[in-house]
Amino acid sequence: MIPELGHYALMLALGLALIQGIMPIVGTRADDPVLMSMAAPVALAQFAFVATAFGALAVCYVISDFSVLNVYENSNSHMPFIYRLTSIWGNHEGSMMLWVSILTFFGALVAVFGTNLPTVLKANALAVQAWIAAAFHLFILTTSNPFARIADAPFEGRDLNPILQDPGLAFHPPMLYLGYVGFSISFSFAIAALLEGRIDAAWARWVRPWVLGAWMCLTLGIAGGSYWAYYELGWGGFWFWDPVENASLMPWLAGTALLHSAVVMEKRGALKVWTILLAILTFSLSLIGTFLVRSGVLTSVHAFATDPARGIFILGILAVFIGGALALYAWRAPLLKQGGLFAPISREGALVFNNLFLTSACATVIVGTLYPLALEALTGQKISVGPPFFDLTFGPLFIPLMVAMPFGPLLGWKRGDLVGAAQRLIAAALLAALAIAAAFALERGGPVLAPFGIGVAVFVMAGAVTDLVERTKILRLPLRVALRRAAGLPRSAWGTAAAHFGIGVTLIGIVSVTAWGGERIAEIKPGDSLEIARYRVTLDGVFDRAGPNYQDTVGRFTVHRINGGLVGNMEPTRRVFPARDMAVTEAALMTRGFSQLYVSIGDPNREGGLAVRLYFKPNVLMIWLGAGFMFAGGALSLSDRRLRVGAPRPARAKAMPQPAE
């Protein structure tokens, strides 16, 4: 009964999406306020029905209703409650349900919080949002029905893929989807602006919080996925340049560019046409990401199924939305009025620089990801484009961006003073030079360029701090006055500084791990030790342990400093899941400051030897700590009062009669 209810709710949601997609547009053409105002309540109703459908699926998983094919294939009654819940999105059908749930959730948010929006813009934007939703409802109903039943219900389910049975999975996909799908809002607003043929700074003020929110979630989602891969896949890599990872990185890069160009548009009314294009491209890349990951054209942990009908359907959605949006852009963009003037050396100029390099870097990732697919489709030749390609293209494009980053916030709008900015960054540059010298002195081995990488990272971090120091004048004014100035700073200034600081933190982590990480791979017996960095790791013994739906083989290790003292114990395991006859490696991590020791083990052999991989990962935690800073920066900026109340004012001021004086 419950699954049928969910299925029916989803069909009703499709119907509502069609109404929401057509009526408001008709309303804007006919200038009918009633039809236009339909959009908001219908969007709420659509969300309610999709939420019902998602809830129905969740109930099936929680009560382990194995008469539902999707539950049977991906769940197991012995799994802990949390994994029964997270396995909803650990498969194709369920993850698409999550996708549309978030999509309609955002539609509902616009409907609720968009009370101050111009009526026409709101009606158009919600209608566009509904087209996207309708396409995905149709996709789920026709090719990926999560509510399909099995005639003879089995007693036990097939279990969730073991490597997905992990707390990381509870968090990574929803965050990533919030990011992906969040960019649909800026897309819908961009299309709405093109349909209407007019756009102003208020548009940017309206869209920016949504872009910022989506960007924050995507940042956390990517960081979460990277940390999950780091500890779960058993060899301590944090980024593989795998196409599936690139699929999430591409919208992040474009979204970051969009975030910055929207600032220019809001503050100065310039870059309108470019911002609209970026809004379209960012969501297009999210759709391409969904296609790459879900269609099965790639082999990866994420390719849940390889049903060609689905791939073709998503490809169709891609073609219609991306092609349609770009065609509309080509047709209508010339109508939009050009905005303010600025000198090349200025805050605007710096943000254009940022956009140029971010989009170029994004383009290299797109080429590196799609070229192998295109080549295979055209010639049948199979190639792999791996880390070397991205190191050679993405790296060189990111370095100038990093170096230029501290300058941007120090330049004035319209016309900036580059020499003045450089003078204010002298302290930061000195710190960077010091860091380079220290890195050369302290670290042995590693590439010669690595200390310079640290230098750039320190420059970025110190530059972010410099911006705050300059704005509060903390070094020149009495402390009390400076603190008052600090309290008076707009939160978006704090946000910018925190996010830029985070980029530097992440960069330190990446450079340290790639340059100075250590590894030992060996077969050892109980009593043997391996030495790495400043530590000696000894295998004490191997024993078995039973879990709820798995069997563990545990290797017990003790860690000492090389010059004596005991540090602690580590217990990496090999976990066998009988339901799928699969084994996974559960690595053991030991945190020392920002660095980590990392041990994973293979199968014990007949003579009692154990294959061990031991890694030392210097400053590895800074990679994700930096992402935390970026998220916090976004949150600070989002809480800025100006973003929340700024937009409606001009519209209302015009509408209200002026009181006589």
Added chain:
Amino acid sequence: MTRKQRRLVLIGGGLSVLAVSVALMLNAFRDSIVFFNSPSDVVERRIGPSTRIRLGGLVKDGSLVRGDNLAVRFEVTDGKTEIPVAYRGVLPDLFREGQGVVAEGVFDGAGVFDADTILAKHDETYMPKEVADALKKSGHWQDDYARRAAMPVGGASK
């Protein structure tokens, strides 16, 4: 500066960044692309030492030999041709005889494929797509591989 000059600066800057990134990509494509080959392809294309490739096929039954300190040797087959592979390190969780594998590395002088990365992205019902296609081409595809796939699993590398 006039409006026109400013626009020229912007366009010029944009084009030069674009040119640099295209140059970087072309350069990287020349050096860092790895081609996928089945064992028969290796023979057909006469791939010599020092060319980095990906070799994909089935791990031949009974060919796995474990040596000292994690050294392993096995043979990769597509039903027609067999290629000996040497690897040192921990094999991925899903590496099994009779199942699909992708190895990345170079040939040494003696015709042994010296792999530095082994990927086994599959479980008991799943094949790496490249291997499946290669097997279909060589006529050794069996239908039971194609049973509806459960989930593939990430590989391992050194």
